[in-house]
Amino acid sequence: MFKIPKIEKENFYIDRAMKSMQDFAAKEKLVVDNRFKRVASFQRKTAEENNLNKRKDLELQKVRHLNTKINNDVRKLMKQFPNFMKVNKVYVDLINTSETPVRDIKEALADLKWICDGSDEFTQKTEFKLKKVKSQETSGFLMKKHLGKINSLFSKSKKAFKTLDDARMFMNKLPTFEDLYTVTIAGFPNVGKSTLMKKVTGSNVEIQNYPFTTKGLMFSYLYYKEQKAIQMIDTPGLLGRDKNNGIEERAEIVLRDYCQSMIFVIDFTESCGYRVEQQLALLKKVSSDDKPVVLYLSKTDIYNEEDTERRIEAMKGLKKYKFFTDSEEIKKFILDDYLAKKPKFDPSKLKTIR
Numbered sequence: 001m002f003k004i005p006k007i008e009k010e011n012f013y014i015d016r017a018m019k020s021m022q023d024f025a026a027k028e029k030l031v032v033d034n035r036f037k038r039v040a041s042f043q044r045k046t047a048e049e050n051n052l053n054k055r056k057d058l059e060l061q062k063v064r065h066l067n068t069k070i071n072n073d074v075r076k077l078m079k080q081f082p083n084f085m086k087v088n089k090v091y092v093d094l095i096n097t098s099e100t101p102v103r104d105i106k107e108a109l110a111d112l113k114w115i116c117d118g119s120d121e122f123t124q125k126t127e128f129k130l131k132k133v134k135s136q137e138t139s140g141f142l143m144k145k146h147l148g149k150i151n152s153l154f155s156k157s158k159k160a161f162k163t164l165d166d167a168r169m170f171m172n173k174l175p176t177f178e179d180l181y182t183v184t185i186a187g188f189p190n191v192g193k194s195t196l197m198k199k200v201t202g203s204n205v206e207i208q209n210y211p212f213t214t215k216g217l218m219f220s221y222l223y224y225k226e227q228k229a230i231q232m233i234d235t236p237g238l239l240g241r242d243k244n245n246g247i248e249e250r251a252e253i254v255l256r257d258y259c260q261s262m263i264f265v266i267d268f269t270e271s272c273g274y275r276v277e278q279q280l281a282l283l284k285k286v287s288s289d290d291k292p293v294v295l296y297l298s299k300t301d302i303y304n305e306e307d308t309e310r311r312i313e314a315m316k317g318l319k320k321y322k323f324f325t326d327s328e329e330i331k332k333f334i335l336d337d338y339l340a341k342k343p344k345f346d347p348s349k350l351k352t353i354r
């Protein structure tokens with residue numbers, strides 16, 4: 001989704017702008033010399049006056065060149081970031097779980113704007129003063145002061161460059177969420193989530209980056225009347241790790257809140273390596289009152305007597321959940337649910353307004 005190029009440290013940009021100014025000055029000096037040679041031939045000016053005017057002319061051009069270069073480069077960096085008002089809410093929510101929440105990114109972008117505005121302002125003032133200068137010495141002094149001020153705009157914004165680079169690295173790892181009715185598949189590892197998703201959607205599964213897991217998220221789509229209608233997300237490693245840090249946990253909540261419904265997979269054979277009690281505890285944790293959760297009981301084809309008993313016992317306490325053991329039935333349920341909710345489902349509501 002996001003492909004934001006690297007943001008360098010602040011020195012990189014100021015050094016590059018200064019270098020560009022020097023290169024420009026080296027070329028421009030000849031042009032100015034020639035121009036003044038012609039002027040000197042029909043104006044009665046002393047050599048000293050002429051030299052001062054030449055110098056002023058060149059310094060003015062350097063100051064303007066530097067400002068243009070800084071504005072171009074820094075504004076280009078700003079444009080690499082999206083308008084967060086137009087970004088799907090799920091991205092904003094996920095970015096907000098990171099070390100660089102949207103608020104910090106906006107602040108850093110405002111710092112970059114501040115550099116541009118500051119550079120504009122100093123440039124105007126220096127131009128004004130340069131025009132009135134009466135000696136080469138003062139001109140040199142003004143230039144030195146000007147460059148110092150421009151430099152300090154960057155050094156004072158050091159943190160902004162770091163924040164933006166951290167943010168873009170995180171953002172680039174986010175998957176592409178589509179503005180579709182979304183079903184997530186939750187449950188412990190190895191319970192059969194991916195297998196179910198493949199059965200329901202066919203095998204068109206895309207694995208995408210997700211900064212919170214090493215495995216990524218698996219996306220797949222269900223079509224209705226040949227249109228991509230439903231986005232299914234299998235969440236490997238999520239919602240079922242033994243240890244969770246705060247960031248990961250918040251990211252899980254985002255996914256839970258983002259989807260329109262959730263399928264929770266229970267493996268009563270325990271061949272996944274997790275006991276039924278653990279799986280039920282997780283189910284309780286991910287269930288929220290406003291989010292419909294249905295159960296899929298996996299691996300019924302390899303149930304032994306013990307598994308069947310475990311299931312019967314456990315299901316007594318799970319009467320409030322709809323459950324399925326057949327992938328075709330759950331597929332039908334998902335489509336019916338989608339069609340029922342479709343009139344109320346408005347993808348534009350997924351956009352963030354803040």
Ligand SMILES: Nc1nc2c(ncn2[C@@H]2O[C@H](COP(=O)(O)OP(=O)(O)O)[C@@H](O)[C@H]2O)c(=O)[nH]1
Nearest residue numbers: 188189190191192193194195298299300301302
């Ligand atoms: N017999 C049987 N095996 C299954 C079933 N579902 C998953 N498995 C197996 O369980 C293992 C884990 O499945 P997978 O879908 O990768 O689990 P995930 O980690 O939850 O995505 C794999 O070896 C699957 O072949 C099922 O319904 N029946």
Ligand SMILES: [Mg+2]
Nearest residue numbers: 193194234236
């Ligand atoms: Mg899987």
